[in-house]
Every structure is written in structure tokens, then in C-alpha cells.
Ligand SMILES: Cc1cc2nc3c(=O)[nH]c(=O)nc-3n(C[C@H](O)[C@H](O)[C@H](O)COP(=O)(O)OP(=O)(O)OC[C@H]3O[C@@H](n4cnc5c(N)ncnc54)[C@H](O)[C@@H]3O)c2cc1C
Ligand code: SF4
């Protein structure tokens with residue numbers, strides 16, 4: 001069994017008997033179970049790391065039921081003094097579970113698929129959007145991430161339309177590999193680093209100076225994990241929304257006005273981990289102006305869309321709609337007509353629950369492009 | 371429970387429960403049993419904290435069931451009666467009295483799936499909700515429409531509406547808007563034997579006893595409250611606060627009493643004892659003062675609030691309070707929940723307890739002194755602090771606390787010390803005109819003292835329990851009832 005770091009121990013001690021952020025936890029919202037709430041997870045981990053118990057399979061499940069969304073951190077008023085970080089604690093525990101050979105079957109399968117196929121769901125690489133692209137050197141590299149690459153190519157197509165319209169010479173990575181982020185979140189750090197190194201090599205080979213990323217998980221990996229693991233990238237890493245804003249500000253991208261009421265579903269990994277809240281808003285405002293409206297929950301109090309919800313109760317996570325409905329309901333409450341999203345996961349989970357138009361920030365900008 | 375998990379009778383009962391609530395809503399997982407064995411009761415936490423290398427166990431449920439509605443609750447209770455299995459209702463598990471702990475095993479009935487908002491009636495100013503809703507979730511929905519229950523407890527984010535009803539909970543605005551029990555219009559209750567009943571449509575009638583009052587505060591021992599209609603209010607146009615330091619607690623208490631008896635209708639009065647002023651106020655608000663910190667607040671139409679603030683200040687000035695101004699009052703309001711988050715909140719290894727009680731204005735200071743005396747004299751290792759936060763036309767509530775920095779390492783000794791302080795402090799309170807509790811309830815923690823509080827009247831409560839719950843399945847071991 002691994003030894004807890006001081007930070008993880010502080011989190012464990014603070015959270016184990018504290019129910020104060022439970023109303024924000026999307027996994028408890030789904031199952032109603034106390035073991036799926038932040039306090040529950042800390043109680044279980046305390047029994048393991050301080051109470052002398054072994055990981056049993058139901059504890060392992062509870063640890064993999066966490067969406068690593070960070071809502072608990074945002075809602076914690078002790079945060080300013082304590083810095084309690086349940087997602088970090090959970091990631092630590094997952095690595096330990098993996099090293100003890102106790103990962104659930106669904107997690108192992110996902111890991112095998114990521115290692116072999118660079119995606120979580122054993123999909124044939126040939127079915128991805130980037131299977132048919134030609135890769136070359138360019139100053140701008142666009143990384144899609146698994147969701148856009150395999151299930152939502154329309155997001156990539158929209159962004160590419162913008163790049164071409166703005167006459168930006170860009171490249172994609174043929175058969176875009178995984179960034180390693182999912183592997184790390186599942187507890188496979190070594191495998192994640194290997195993938196990260198290989199991704200960094202592929203990025204370097206393009207000679208790019210700017211790396212534009214659609215997927216919040218990939219963005220988070222490039223921005224935070226790679227430097228922490230000593231993997232350096234030459235280019236500047238930008239999320240699509242940040243890049244679009246630069247295009248708008250430089251006058252290269254002009255957006256026509258819309259009178260539709262538009263709202264934004266913030267991203268947990270872009271927002272909570274990287275503070276990206278304003279760039280997408282400014283892009284939307286460049287078109288919608290005063291028709292942009294906030295939902296009740298926004299910025300760090302956003303409602304999680306399940307960007308890192310991989311497994312739940314030992315099977316692949318299939319309850320994204322329940323998370324999506326919470327968001328679309330709030331958009332309907334304010335009379336929004338368009339919900340702009342920042343990840344393929346959010347787009348899919350939200351659009352399945354509402355008649356409102358739901359589109360990625362790249363699609364919104366492409367539609368409004370003059 | 372008499373059936374072990376490896377017997378087929380266990381599986382037979384499990385099957386019946388799954389048939390009622392759906393397979394995914396019944397758990398027998400070790401992880402769930404473990405987490406549902408700890409609520410906010412210090413002993414349940416301490417027992418978990420000290421488990422390493424010791425042969426100590428916490429009582430665990432056999433089944434955790436998440437019913438969707440009163441019909442499912444009713445069926446679960448019928449199964450429980452058939453097999454004489456204990457049923458412990460669990461809301462948010464934020465109760466500090468061990469009320470939701472399955473001390474005799476059996477079924478945990480988690481209410482959180484019953485979380486619908488059925489109707490917001492802006493004409494009658496009521497809201498009808500499932501009692502499993504986390505209170506804050508309800509507030510946020512109301513807030514979008516400019517409404518509020520005005521029930522504003524520190525545990526709003528973690529406790530259910532049903533939990534508050536079961537423990538007669540209260541919030542910081544209680545002085546004007548009342549405790550949860552004052553906000554109830556009617557309720558749907560599942561009786562221990564499974565019948566689903568509704569109390570009368572409105573509470574103020576001349577149609578005999580008010581049935582709501584049987585179930586409010588009954589802590590899951592007389593049935594399960596599944597739905598409730600609560601009163602709501604429009605969010606006030608203005609909310610203002612002002613803070614003062616008074617030379618001592620007696621002066622502060624007199625100011626509080628005058629704010630009430632001179633009909634100023636404050637929504638908040640919070641008065642801290644001299645030592646709590648030093649300790650907690652400094653920790654959270656960052657101000658260092660000697661004396662007793664008092665903050666009051668008013669809400670409503672701007673001009674009326676200004677007038678109330680003016681008259682309140684005149685009283686405070688007459689009593690020679692040091693005016694800390696409106697900013698520090700507002701700062702207190704802004705930070706009112708912060709006290710309850712780690713690291714501000716007391717936590718293990720500290721041993722602590724909230725000895726909240728209530729008494730008339732004539733008795734309340736004596737109650738405070740009696741409790742303080744006994745704790746400080748008999749338990750020199752303990753600190754005693756207190757504040758007064760809920761004020762009634764006839765008296766005030768004392769939120770006292772004892773804190774021991776380094777309680778005995780041995781869990782049995784720690785439990786003995788903890789219980790001894792409770793017994794001594796509450797017996798002193800009762801002798802001086804106080805009661806066992808004001809808004810946290812009795813639970814397991816104070817169960818042993820309840821017959822003592824009621825005296826001969828306890829017979830009535832026991833008979834009521836016997837009549838409603840003939841097999842004594844509902845939350846055994848709590849609220850003064852045995853098994
Ligand atoms: C940080 C913190 C701050 C707190 N601040 C306050 C405060 O300001 N004001 C206050 O009043 N309390 C406060 N409390 C105490 C606690 O929140 C209350 O006692 C609350 O009423 C418990 O609600 P719950 O849903 O968590 O109930 P639980 O702890 O789950 O259950 C409490 C009791 O109610 C019974 N019960 C629950 N639901 C039902 C139901 N539907 N029908 C019948 N019985 C039921 C249970 O069987 C149990 O006996 C605080 C607690 C914490 C952790
Ligand atoms: S993150 Fe903060 S609010 Fe949540 S359980 Fe931990 S200490 Fe409590």
C-alpha cells in the first residue's frame with residue numbers, strides 16, 4: 001500500500017466527517033448513495049490508509065465512481081485555508097489500486113484499449129476523423145481529443161472551416177494518439193507518461209508554434225501534467241475558445257450578430273483546473289452581445305457534465321443524460337435558445353435532454369462566421 | 371438482524387426489497403454499510419477514527435434502500451414488520467445525535483430519492499416537496515423565483531428537509547421566521563405499519579389535535595415523513611446587520627431580550643459569550659475583542675428596515691455597546707456557514723459536543739452558568755463556550771459547546787468521558803430550567819436522558835410509540851425508546 005502525501009492526508013482528515021459539499025457532487029446526485037459523496041469516499045479511504053483495512057471491491061468501485069470534477073473543491077469554504085483536494089486524493093488511491101492489481105475489469109479494459117488503440121472504447125482507429133488526414137509541418141496544430149475524433153467530428157469540421165476561412169495554415173496529427181490523460185485519471189501513470197512522451201514527439205515533429213485543443217482533458221494534460229512530468233512542449237497551448245478569441249480580437253474572424261439567447265455550459269476541466277471561463281464568454285458575446293445569459297450555475301459553480309466520468313458501478317458510465325438534464329433544465333429556466341458547450345461529452349450529454357440547440361463553441365463560431 | 375448474509379433467508383428478504391425499490395436502489399455493499407455507520411455524532415466518528423489495531427466495530431445496516439415515494443416506503447415497512455427488522459430512516463446523515471445510525475442493524479431507509487419539488491404556489495406562498503430533498507437544493511430553486519423558506523441552517527447544504535422536521539431544526543433567521551416546525555402546513559407520513567396518511571390541509575384549525583405535532587421531532591421513531599408543504603416568503607428588499615461588543619454576556623442578553631420585547635422583530639440576533647467572542651470570532655472574522663459580540667439583523671422593506679435598525683441601535687447605545695458598524699455585521703452574515711467547514715470546525719482528535727438548550731429569559735443565564743460551572747469544575751481539561759442564536763417571545767436558545775483538545779486515546783475511555791460531560795451538563799441545565807435540546811434532537815446520544823426530562827409524562831410518549839409501532843421496528847434505541 002502506498003503512503004499518503006501530507007496534502008492527501010490533510011484532505012482525508014478534513015473530508016472524512018464533513019458533509020458540507022455533498023449537494024454539489026454529481027455522482028451522489030446520480031446514485032443518492034452516501035458512498036458516492038465526497039465524505040463517503042474520504043471515510044472509505046480513511047479506513048484503508050489510516051484504519052488498517054484492505055481495499056475491498058465495493059470501496060474500489062466507490063473510488064472509480066468519482067468523476068474527478070472538482071465540484072467539492074469549489075464548494076468548500078475551508079478551501080482557502082485547507083486546500084482540500086478530493087480529486088487528487090482519488091487519483092492517488094486509483095494509482096494505488098492499480099499497483100495492487102485491484103482495478104475493476106471495466107477499468108482494465110479501458111486501459112488496454114487506450115494502450116492498444118489510443119481510445120477508451122476499443123474503437124478501430126480507422127473510424128476516427130484523423131484516420132484520413134494528411135499530416136505535415138505547420139505553425140498551427142489542432143488536437144481534437146478522443147470525443148471529437150471518434151464521436152463528434154462535426155466539431156472538428158466546424159473549427160477547420162474557421163481555420164480555412166481565416167487562411168491559417170494548420171495541421172492535424174494523423175491517427176491522433178491519446179494524450180495519456182485518461183490513462184492517468186484511471187490510475188495508470190506509467191502508461192500515461194509513455195503516451196505523453198509519444199504525443200510530445202508527434203507534436204514536435206510538426207514544428208508547430210501554437211497547439212489548439214478542443215478536448216478539455218487533452219488541454220489539461222498538455223498544460224498541467226506534461227510540465228509536471230518533465231515533458232516540455234515548444235508551442236503555446238490554447239483551448240479552441242482562447243484561439244477563437246485571438247482571431248476575433250485580431251479582426252481575422254468576424255462574427256455576425258445573433259438575437260438568439262445564448263448561454264454557456266462551463267467545462268469542469270477547463271474551468272476548475274485551468275481558470276478558462278472568460279474566453280468562451282467573450283467569443284459568444286462577440287456575436288450575441290447582450291443576448292448572452294448566464295445559467296444559475298456558472299464559472300466555478302458550474303454543473304458537471306461528466307468529462308471524466310469513465311466507469312460507474314463497475315461498468316462503462318452510461319448515465320450522462322442525468323447530468324446533462326441538470327444543465328439543460330437551467331438553460332430552459334432562463335429562456336435560452338442555444339447552449340454552447342466546450343467538450344464533446346458536454347455536447348452529447350446535454351443535447352440528449354433538450355429541444356434547445358446545443359453546439360460546441362467551434363460550431364457556434366463557424367455558424368456565426370461572416 | 372437474525373439472518374446472516376450467507377443465509378438464503380437474507381437473499382429472500384433482499385429480493386423482496388429489490389422488488390419494491392428496484393435492484394439498483396438496494397445495496398448490501400460493504401462500502402455503503404461502512405459509510406452509513408457514521409453520521410455527525412462524535413462517537414460514531416471517533417469509533418471510526420480509532421479503528422486501527424483495535425477490535426472495535428460500528429453497528430452496520432444489512433440493507434440500504436432508496437425508495438422513490440411513499441408507496442415504496444410503505445411496502446418496505448410492511449416487509450420490515452413481517453420479519454421484525456429494524457428500520458432506520460436516513461436523510462443527509464448530518465445529524466449530530468446519532469439519530470440515523472442503524473444501531474441494531476436492519477434496513478437503512480435513505481430518503482434522498484424522494485427529492486421532487488411538486489408545487490410552488492405563489493398565491494398561498496407554499497411549496498410542496500419530497501422530504502428527501504437537500505434543503506439547499508430547494509432554496510436554490512426558490513431563489514430563482516425570488517422566494518425562500520427562510521429556514522437558513524448551517525447544514526442547509528447537507529441535510530434534508532425531512533431530517534430537519536425529524537429533529538425540529540432551526541436556521542439563523544428563526545427569530546423572525548420560526549423553526550422548521552413553524553413552517554409546516556401539512557405532511558404525508560408513512561406510519562410504522564405501512565399506512566400512508568396525510569395531516570389536515572392547513573395547520574390552524576379547531577378540529578382536534580394537530581397530527582403534525584406527533585411526527586415533527588419524532589426522529590423516525592413514529593413513521594417516515596415523505597412529503598411536506600412548507601410556507602415560503604418573498605426575498606426581502608433589504609437585509610441589514612450591525613455588530614456590537616458589549617461589556618459582558620449579561621448586558622448582551624439584556625439587549626437581546628429588549629430587541630424582542632420592544633417588538634422590533636429582528637430576523638437575527640446572535641450573541642457570543644466572552645470566551646467564544648475571543649476564540650471563534652477571531653478565527654473566522656479576524657477581529658480581536660474582549661466582551662460579548664452581538665450581531666442583529668433585520669429584513670423587509672428598505673424603509674422599515676432602516677427604522678428597525680435605528681431603534682435597535684438606540685437600545686444598543688443605551689446599553690453602552692461598542693459599535694462595530696454594519697460592515698462587520700454583514701461580514702458575519704457572509705461568513706455564517708464558514709464556521710462549519712474544516713479547518714474552522716472542531717474536529718477529531720478533539721472531543722466536542724454542542725449542548726444546545728433553551729429556557730425562558732428569567733432562566734437562560736442561570737442555565738448557561740450552571741452548565742459552564744459543572745463543565746469547568748468537574749472537567750478541567752474541557753473548554754466551555756456558548757452563543758445565543760434563536761430568540762423567542764419568552765426566552766432564548768443557548769448553543770453551548772465543550773471542547774477537549776486531547777481526549778483519552780482509548781475509545782472506551784473517550785466515550786465514557788464524553789457521555790459523562792453530557793450527563794452532567796444537561797442535568798445541570800434541566801435543574802436550572804433548561805431542556806435536553808433545542809434543535810439537534812435526542813437521537814442515540816441523549817436517549818438515556820429523555821425519560822428523565824419528561825418525568826411522568828414519558829408514559830404518554832411510550833404509549834403513543836406502542837400504539838403506532840407495535841413491533842418497535844422504527845429507529846430502535848433512539849429518542850428514549852429501547853428496542
Ligand atoms: C455542519 C453542520 C451544521 C449544522 N447546523 C445546523 C443548524 O444550523 N440547524 C440545525 O437545525 N441543525 C444543524 N445541524 C444538524 C443537522 O443538520 C440537523 O439535525 C438535520 O436536521 C439533520 O438532517 P439530515 O437530513 O441530515 O438527517 P439525518 O441525520 O439523516 O437524520 C436525523 C434523524 O431524522 C430522522 N429522519 C430523517 N429523515 C426523516 C424523514 N423523512 N422522516 C422521519 N424521520 C426522518 C432519522 O431517522 C434521524 O433520526 C448541523 C449539522 C452539521 C453537520
Ligand atoms: S472538500 Fe471541503 S466541504 Fe467537501 S468534504 Fe472536504 S472539507 Fe468538507
Ligand code: SF4
Pocket residue numbers: 024025026027028036037038041065066067068069070071072073086087
Ligand atoms: S470530484 Fe466531483 S464526483 Fe468526485 S467527490 Fe468531488 S464533487 Fe463528487
